[in-house]
Amino acid sequence: MSADLVLDHLSKRFPGARSAALDALSLTVAARTCTAVLGPSGSGKSTLLRVIAGLETPDAGTVRIGGRDVGPIVAERRGVGMVFQRSLLFPHLTVRDNIAFADRVAGMSRTAARTRAEEYLAMVQLAGYGDRRVGELSGGQEQRVAIARALAAEPAVLLLDEPFSALDPALRTDMHDLLATIRRAVSPTIVLVTHDRDEAARVADRIAVVEDGALLHEGSVADAYRRPRTLQVARLMGGRNEIPGRVVGDRHVSVLGRFPVRQTAVEGDAVLLVRQEDVLLAEPDTPVPATASRIEAMVTDVRRAGARTDVTVRTPDGTVLHAEAPGTAPPIPGDAIGLDLPHAALHVVAA
Structure with missing residues (x-):
């Protein structure tokens, strides 16, 4: 379920923009590890995730997953799952059927897809919630279901775009613990975008610091805090x-x-x-x-x-x-x- 992610000199400039959203950015995320991409608002973090997912096309550079160039491959066939700040669940479906959606699209029977959905509900600690509607969930529960839905597609790479930023501190801590549980269970390769350095330190193995679309620093959590490459990285790390x-x-x-x-x-x-x-x-x-x-x-x-x-x-x-x-x-x-x-x-x- 997990694979190396290699980004090689990715560049992206949107029409009319004064500067590049991505500026020859190269980054490697080893299989089964979690890298947090940290940077201020507008630094290119979300654009990076969208390029990896196939939702944006880079002007230059390549994205390789498990050694394969996925540039020509459409988003839904890249083996990438993505969770956004908002859950984007289908309000007309039950929790169970939201999670079963990918399997149903792939042709699995409704019974089998729903059975697998229950397994992922248990993984995100929401066993027994399958019959509920999205409107009956709290914000934290919605994000758990969104993560379960992404995992049910068995992605090689899981992308998290500030999925916990709208939650209160106690719920965020719970979600960080949940992410650790998921990593032990299925070991996905994870790229987490965040502007919160404490969150990055808590959940990630490595931190990549990005500003103005360029990679300023990549290394262990300890390196990012105590051995930054530049003065700007030191300031971004507090x-x-x-x-x-x-x-x-x-x-x-x-x-x-x-x-x-x-x-x-x-x-x-x-x-x-x-x-x-x-x-x-x-x-x-x-x-x-x-x-x-x-x-x-x-x-x-x-x-x-x-x-x-x-x-x-x-x-x-x-x-x-x-x-x-x-x-x-x-x-x-x-x-x-x-x-x-x-x-x-x-x-x-x-x-």
Whole structure:
């Protein structure tokens, strides 16, 4: 049921558009894995899915599924299932018959198609809902049925176009858990489009960051957060600490000091990155760990953000940095504080 998906230099420009929707984008998604395509609105994410599905024709480039160029193949024969932000279920059919639709179109008997539909209903944890009408379902239930309908066609590739974005946080968490269950059961190759980096980190094996139709970064979830390829990727992934300076030998040199660079980096102008959640708060007079560098600073702002507390500090030279503090006993504005920057968490990108 699963197959490799290989996109090779896909380009697409819509008539009258100032820029390309896809700009020579290449991406490989291994069979049975999930890649989240992350980017701001208008970055080309949905166009990418529509090209894979055969709903849009690229101006250049190829889409290969299981080694086969599917460009000449019509959408319904590509072995691709797609779930949109809206469920797009047939309101005149029962839940069971919505799921059985693909099998019925393929010529399967009604009895057999409905029997298979019940199997997929159970997979999405809606056993017993087969006789209901679409109008009797909640938003989360509709999306479960839409996923079941897509899976019933046994696609080699499952495309998810922000299918959970309209759901409340609790339901989204349930859907993320459901997706993990589905992956264990049938192992489809999945491409998930989202603008939510937390969702991408939770459900995907790898993250592809797209902006203006171009692929800026592709790698593991950890790489996207802590080893981004560019400053723009770091910002899209929510990084807040950027220290301008230069790489000299194996050090990044800036007004804040000399910090070891663990990666191979070309000498010259570079920005040192360290994610706010990796910065450790310390009392100024406590020993500095051997595996970290300390910066002395003053707290300028403290804001609670759910279970986290965001702490903003300013160093004597005026550099503003951010850290996260435990929910209990956070510092207060005006406190002198030390920031320990773990060497393993430091990363440089070109300025």
